[in-house]
Amino acid sequence: MNLPNLITLSRVPLMFVIVWLMYQSWPGAATLAFWIFIAAAVGDWLDGYLARKHNLVSTFGKLMDALTDKIMVLGLMVAFVDLQVIPVFWALLTMCREFLVSGMRMVAAARGIIVAADRSGKTKTLTQLIAIGFLLFVPMLTNDWAFYLGTWDLSPYSEVIHVIGLGLFILGTALAVSSGASYIWRYKGVMLSEDK
Numbered sequence: 001m002n003l004p005n006l007i008t009l010s011r012v013p014l015m016f017v018i019v020w021l022m023y024q025s026w027p028g029a030a031t032l033a034f035w036i037f038i039a040a041a042v043g044d045w046l047d048g049y050l051a052r053k054h055n056l057v058s059t060f061g062k063l064m065d066a067l068t069d070k071i072m073v074l075g076l077m078v079a080f081v082d083l084q085v086i087p088v089f090w091a092l093l094t095m096c097r098e099f100l101v102s103g104m105r106m107v108a109a110a111r112g113i114i115v116a117a118d119r120s121g122k123t124k125t126l127t128q129l130i131a132i133g134f135l136l137f138v139p140m141l142t143n144d145w146a147f148y149l150g151t152w153d154l155s156p157y158s159e160v161i162h163v164i165g166l167g168l169f170i171l172g173t174a175l176a177v178s179s180g181a182s183y184i185w186r187y188k189g190v191m192l193s194e195d196k
Contacts, residue, residue, distance in 0.1 A: 022083065093177060
């Protein structure tokens with residue numbers, strides 16, 4: 001187990017910590033959730049950078065990088081739906097896409113073909129991560145900053161940030177559906193061919 005893979009796998013427990021913090025009401029919980037998420041998002045870039053720099057790119061790393069991205073995004077999306085931050089319809093669209101693409105990847109892997117994330121998939125993930133960052137920033141602003149700043153009314157700012165985050169989330173969902181269709185179309189021969 002090398003350092004890039006450890007960074008990749010760390011996103012799974014970090015997701016649980018972030019979700020737990022999202023449900024806490026004590027001052028600082030939302031800020032901690034936001035910054036842990038930022039660290040996890042930076043880790044998503046860092047693991048690939050280190051793997052390429054030190055020639056540690058592996059099949060395990062490619063698969064787990066894509067899988068931990070999905071776990072992080074889907075876990076936080078479930079919490080956002082439960083907290084009524086995002087509509088369930090958009091979350092379900094993203095979940096369907098992720099399960100379909102993951103299933104396609106498993107079929108391809110069983111036939112010796114590794115389907116790594118391409119540019120469209122990476123753009124989708126980046127958009128989703130930025131959207132989540134905006135959505136996590138809102139409670140940090142309304143709960144923590146408002147607590148420490150006292151009389152300042154930050155609700156107009158939080159509403160704008162929420163709208164931006166929701167808009168980016170919807171864009172990320174559209175990119176998810178588009179890139180998912182692209183993956184499935186490109187590898188349809190692998191999925192539909194009979195086992196030999």
